[in-house]
Amino acid sequence: MDETLKCIIVDDEEGAHLVLKQYIGQLQHLELTGAFYTAVEAMEFVYNNRVDLIFLDINMPGLSGLELLQTLSDPPLVVLTTAYREYALEGYKYRVVDYLVKPFHFQRFMAAIDTVYSRLRPRVVVAGGSNTATETPAFVMLKAEGEMVKVMYDQLIYVRSWGNYVKVFTTQGVYLSPVTTTEIEQKLDKARFKRIHKSYIVAMNRISKITGGLAVLDDGTELPIGTTYRRELLDNFQ
Template identity: 45%
Template sequence: MADIPQTKTLNCLIVDDERGAHLVLQHYLSQIDRLTLAGTCENALEAINLMHHTKIDLLFLDINMPQMSGLELLSTLKNKPLVILTTAHSEYALESYTYDVVDYLLKPIQFTRFLKAVDKVFYHYGLGLPDKTVNTPPSAQFETSIVIRVDGDWLRVELDDIRYAQSWGNYVKIFTDTHIYLTALTLAELDQRLPGTQFIRIHKSYLVSIKRISRISGNDLYINEVSLPVGLTYRRALIELFK
């Protein structure tokens, strides 16, 4: 477990060459009492200079930047702060964890997904996430949709419309009532972005909407008349939930 800052407030640094990403993260950070914005940088070299004279506890770091990438920046740091990577590119997910990052957020970053990442950081510091940490109305803390990229376009899909998702190589097929969307995510990444109170993993290749489950028969789960396999490692939790 990392050393707990004496103030129990974490100094955060945003490093991203997109101004819009700065604004989103600054807004999210402003909702958390225990997170303080110590600075923002538009490239890795600025970040290195700032960290030479300012203690940073948590780094929000983009990957694709000019001159030096975020991963190249991490390789130069001897004493790294905790790091949350922020990127629009899912293909770096596996490589990023070789740098011991806390989490990997895909843009556009939703607030609930941001909170999950921050909760991991607080766990590292032994702080926990207190009930009154978030200064937003309760309705603002629960997303009702997810934004995905399909054929170069960003689409907003309502969570209530999602029936299930299927792993498809380096992609995921998301089945809704009216469409099938193919998006460049892994099923694990999609699972992280969806609320655990509404969706459950039933197989290494399938994730389903809990409220859409009509019945479970043997090793099969049914969403209306669509049959999906249930993996042995997921079966017990699924049965307990469905009782």
């Protein structure tokens, strides 16, 4: 994507402004059009100007960063900048594409910008000869062992209910996350991940065969298929 992204900073800390301005200034495809110390000031600006990307702090006096997002019916893309990891996951119900935990370095900032462009980059879909652009992120953010972990969709194999937690099985390891199976199901791309049992969600491209009441994955793992999910699952392979 060649178009310059117009971005703003919303943070009550002077140090965060200095760092972000320095980092943004090094990238020709980012244009800083505003810097605000309160969410209210930023809200007024967003209402009256084009904003493609917000670097947004969560904890600010008065209106918080998340409360700002709640007021916007069509918010720009957002990169959270926060000193508090535990609040980052909540922001992913909005158009948050990444989060930067303070203090962050330029390399981590660049990774966030790459994620922003990945969200904006058109994906070609062969359907009636037309190309469509999607904004579905290619990852899910999970809280695991006190940290926020980005799990790429192509690494996620399946999810298993584990009491008030879920175990997320990936090609990089297993994560225990304090969310319910239903909550994580709502975060995943429904075209790529299906609930096959009250306790299991699976990546569809990992299923090698269905035999009896089991979904057999490409690594040989066997997962049970619930009666209420069986018909919908089979319909996906017809």
